[in-house]
Amino acid sequence: MSSPSLSAVFRATVFQLTLLSCAAFVVISLIILWGVTGYYITSLRDQVEDRITEESAFIKETYERDGVLAAEQVFEINGRLIWREGDIYERLEEREIVAVLRADDDVVLAGYPGLWANVGWGDAELDHDEIDDPITTLQIELDTDLFLTVGLFYPPEIWELENFRRAAAVALFVIVLPLSLITGYFLSRSVYRRLDTLSLTAETVASGSLHTRAPIRGNGDEFDRLSEGINRMLDRLEAANRNIEAVSVGVAHDLKTPLANIGGRLELIGRDLGDNAAIEAHVAAADAHLKTLLGTFDALLRLGEVEAGQRKAAFREVDLSEVATDLGASFEPVFEEATKSLDQAIHSGIMVLGDRDLLAQLMSNLLENALEHARDGARVWIRLGMAGGRATLEIGDDGPGIPAHLKARVFERFYRAESSRTTPGSGLGLSLVKAIADLHEASLSLDQDAPGSVFRLIFPAQD
Amino acid sequence: MKVVIVEDDDETGQFVERGLREAGAMVTRFSDARSALPHLASTDCDVIVFDRMLPGMDGVQAVRLLRGSGVQTPILMLTAMSGIDDRVDGLEAGADDYLVKPFAFSELHARLKSLLRRPPMATDASELRLADLHLDRLRHRAQRGDTVLDLSPLEFRLLEFLMLNPDQVVTRTMLLEKVWGYSFDPKTSIVQTHMSRLRAKVDKPFGQDLITTVRGAGYVIAEP
Numbered sequence: 001m002s003s004p005s006l007s008a009v010f011r012a013t014v015f016q017l018t019l020l021s022c023a024a025f026v027v028i029s030l031i032i033l034w035g036v037t038g039y040y041i042t043s044l045r046d047q048v049e050d051r052i053t054e055e056s057a058f059i060k061e062t063y064e065r066d067g068v069l070a071a072e073q074v075f076e077i078n079g080r081l082i083w084r085e086g087d088i089y090e091r092l093e094e095r096e097i098v099a100v101l102r103a104d105d106d107v108v109l110a111g112y113p114g115l116w117a118n119v120g121w122g123d124a125e126l127d128h129d130e131i132d133d134p135i136t137t138l139q140i141e142l143d144t145d146l147f148l149t150v151g152l153f154y155p156p157e158i159w160e161l162e163n164f165r166r167a168a169a170v171a172l173f174v175i176v177l178p179l180s181l182i183t184g185y186f187l188s189r190s191v192y193r194r195l196d197t198l199s200l201t202a203e204t205v206a207s208g209s210l211h212t213r214a215p216i217r218g219n220g221d222e223f224d225r226l227s228e229g230i231n232r233m234l235d236r237l238e239a240a241n242r243n244i245e246a247v248s249v250g251v252a253h254d255l256k257t258p259l260a261n262i263g264g265r266l267e268l269i270g271r272d273l274g275d276n277a278a279i280e281a282h283v284a285a286a287d288a289h290l291k292t293l294l295g296t297f298d299a300l301l302r303l304g305e306v307e308a309g310q311r312k313a314a315f316r317e318v319d320l321s322e323v324a325t326d327l328g329a330s331f332e333p334v335f336e337e338a339t340k341s342l343d344q345a346i347h348s349g350i351m352v353l354g355d356r357d358l359l360a361q362l363m364s365n366l367l368e369n370a371l372e373h374a375r376d377g378a379r380v381w382i383r384l385g386m387a388g389g390r391a392t393l394e395i396g397d398d399g400p401g402i403p404a405h406l407k408a409r410v411f412e413r414f415y416r417a418e419s420s421r422t423t424p425g426s427g428l429g430l431s432l433v434k435a436i437a438d439l440h441e442a443s444l445s446l447d448q449d450a451p452g453s454v455f456r457l458i459f460p461a462q463d
Numbered sequence: 464m465k466v467v468i469v470e471d472d473d474e475t476g477q478f479v480e481r482g483l484r485e486a487g488a489m490v491t492r493f494s495d496a497r498s499a500l501p502h503l504a505s506t507d508c509d510v511i512v513f514d515r516m517l518p519g520m521d522g523v524q525a526v527r528l529l530r531g532s533g534v535q536t537p538i539l540m541l542t543a544m545s546g547i548d549d550r551v552d553g554l555e556a557g558a559d560d561y562l563v564k565p566f567a568f569s570e571l572h573a574r575l576k577s578l579l580r581r582p583p584m585a586t587d588a589s590e591l592r593l594a595d596l597h598l599d600r601l602r603h604r605a606q607r608g609d610t611v612l613d614l615s616p617l618e619f620r621l622l623e624f625l626m627l628n629p630d631q632v633v634t635r636t637m638l639l640e641k642v643w644g645y646s647f648d649p650k651t652s653i654v655q656t657h658m659s660r661l662r663a664k665v666d667k668p669f670g671q672d673l674i675t676t677v678r679g680a681g682y683v684i685a686e687p
Contacts (some may be wrong), residue, residue, distance in 0.1 A: 030641070210675050295648075295650065297645075298648065302647065306567060326617075329617050330617060330643065330653045330657065331617070331651070331653060333656045333657065334652065334653055334656045334659055335652050337656060356644075357644075357645065357646050357647065359648075360644075361645070361647045362647055364645075364647070364649045364651075367651075368649065368650055378651060423594065429650075
């Protein structure tokens with residue numbers, strides 16, 4: 001098996017589907033990731049801002065109520081109003097407020113001089129030798145040229161969340177996408193290979209070698225099932241093809257011969273004009289040939305009708321015993337006149353699901369076959385009974401039987417044992433029997449039953 | 464007998480028309496349903512022969528239309544199709560009988576006669592009589608004069624069907640359809656065999672034949 005080309009694999013549906021579903025997976029994962037982390041980050045920011053708003057409101061209130069000196073007192077740490085760099089470590093550790101009160105732009109009244117910000121909300125960095133953690137700030141003007149700036153370090157969770165989501169996005173793109181590409185490639189390559197063998201089988205069959213079959217792995221997977229289905233189909237086709245050959249020969253013989261005979265008789269009528277007795281004989285003979293021809297046509301049409309399977313829709317409960325009894329009674333005198341006998345052993349009340357008319361024709365054809373092929377004085381028998389919950393019909397005789405190598409062929413269309421080529425009959429009778437049996441899902445076999453043979457029909461069990 | 468034939472195939476039409484004229488019938492022939500329908504609606508006739516496949520409106524449709532407009536004349540359908548479903552379609556549309564092409568003229572004639580007789584003798588009568596032949600349908604007993612006939616159930620059914628259609632030709636296919644209930648035609652001569660057995664019991668011992676063979680057509684039961 002050759003390895004499929006890369007572009008063929010990429011064009012394969014499986015590959016495209018794998019890729020598409022992975023892309024969808026990545027996009028949906030990103031949306032969920034952003035949504036969930038975004039929600040937490042926002043709520044953390046809200047907490048920070050609440051804290052800042054609260055603190056600035058307190059200072060503002062103090063200033064408005066008790067004046068600037070009182071407000072300055074709020075900033076006191078370790079007895080100092082102006083903070084030093086060293087104080088910031090503790091603030092960062094404790095996640096405490098960092099603030100500054102300035103007058104006239106750059107005169108620091110209280111707080112940390114290294115905190116710079118613009119009016120309103122903003123993000124800033126401290127002017128500090130070692131600490132450069134970002135800080136959220138709010139600057140308000142308490143009075144003309146008196147500015148209060150309040151800030152709070154970002155909670156570390158925000159950092160962690162943001163880092164996490166960045167890392168996850170990278171992982172999705174860098175790991176999942178290539179992985180899906182590889183998975184898709186190998187998946188579609190294996191599917192492609194199996195389909196390729198099926199295509200190859202189809203091509204081979206199309207090029208005329210009808211005996212080719214799709215390989216079967218034996219693990220019963222969907223490809224095996226497909227291959228089995230295709231093989232069954234090919235079996236049918238091959239059989240049908242073989243049949244057509246037999247049929248064309250059969251049609252040539254069974255339809256052309258009577259036609260030729262009719263033509264011959266017409267010619268004779270032309271020659272014998274005036275001789276009424278001769279003409280009458282020709283007409284009678286031509287009529288007999290015509291009947292043979294029509295019989296073959298009818299059988300072919302019937303066969304087509306049965307094999308098309310439409311009759312199945314009209315299946316109903318049929319009293320098989322009654323049909324068999326009726327046919328037994330109808331044929332018994334015919335057998336007697338042919339110096340043969342017909343023994344009947346029919347259990348009553350055996351019902352099957354089927355088509356009464358076709359079942360009658362099936363039995364009639366089997367009886368006619370026995371009538372035609374059993375030797376003079378033969379004992380033919382018809383038996384109907386239940387065996388293992390299944391209705392079983394047997395029609396057999398006590399000789400001469402059918403040679404083993406011909407048994408498989410008797411159900412073929414237009415097949416007739418060479419010796420009986422000349423006897424009347426279309427050679428379709430048993431094909432029709434087989435087709436009717438198939439329509440009823442009944443198994444039909446021709447068994448040796450020394451000294452004769454027996455046709456055995458076993459219907460499916462009824463529930 | 465006034466017969467209307469609706470048949471597009473000229474050969475078949477001529478064949479049927481000539482046969483019926485020779486049998487003394489008055490025949491009107493149409494080659495499609497559209498031209499036949501107005502005539503059928505306005506003129507009385509005894510029986511109609513309709514081809515199943517006609518150009519334009521097919522026979523089944525035409526029959527349904529006729530029956531819908533209240534025409535009760537017996538109808539026989541001709542068809543080249545022999546599938547059971549085709550048969551059922553025709554009868555469901557309102558045709559009274561059905562004949563598959565090709566057919567012998569005698570077969571068509573016998574069937575038309577049988578349709579004209581409809582309804583024949585009360586089909587639910589419990590006793591049938593013809594000359595000195597007496598059939599008790601309830602007790603399944605046949606008697607000729609004082610002699611009780613020993614008939615098989617099948618022979619009884621054959622005789623019963625003949626007696627329900629006295630003085631009429633009953634064909635082999637009619638017997639297969641009506642007595643046996645088969646729509647297929649066995650190659651074997653089961654009808655002939657049983658008929659000859661029946662006649663051996665009904666006629667032979669009495670020296671007077673009620674049942675006669677009509678050559679190439681079928682059988683008739685009639686007063687001698």
